[in-house]
Amino acid sequence: MRDNWGHAAPVTIAGQRAWHGGPDSYGTYVTVVDTGQLDLEVIGTSTAQTDQMMTKILATLLGPNPPTSL
Numbered sequence: 001m002r003d004n005w006g007h008a009a010p011v012t013i014a015g016q017r018a019w020h021g022g023p024d025s026y027g028t029y030v031t032v033v034d035t036g037q038l039d040l041e042v043i044g045t046s047t048a049q050t051d052q053m054m055t056k057i058l059a060t061l062l063g064p065n066p067p068t069s070l
Contacts, residue, residue, distance in 0.1 A: 013051060014058035020047050033058065 022029030031050035
């Protein structure tokens with residue numbers, strides 16, 4: 001998790017380890033997934049928004065029953 005996103009908190013989204021960060025100086029939030037094979041960062045106006053986007057992206061990439069890790 002980059003330092004410029006402030007406090008980073010670990011979470012699980014669609015079975016994948018993710019991180020929440022923000023708000024930054026622009027008031028934006030980030031949800032990041034980095035499994036070693038996949039590095040994906042979603043930026044939005046709230047954690048709820050970024051989580052929803054990340055969940056949809058991961059579900060599309062990994063299918064309806066994603067593995068617990070890639």
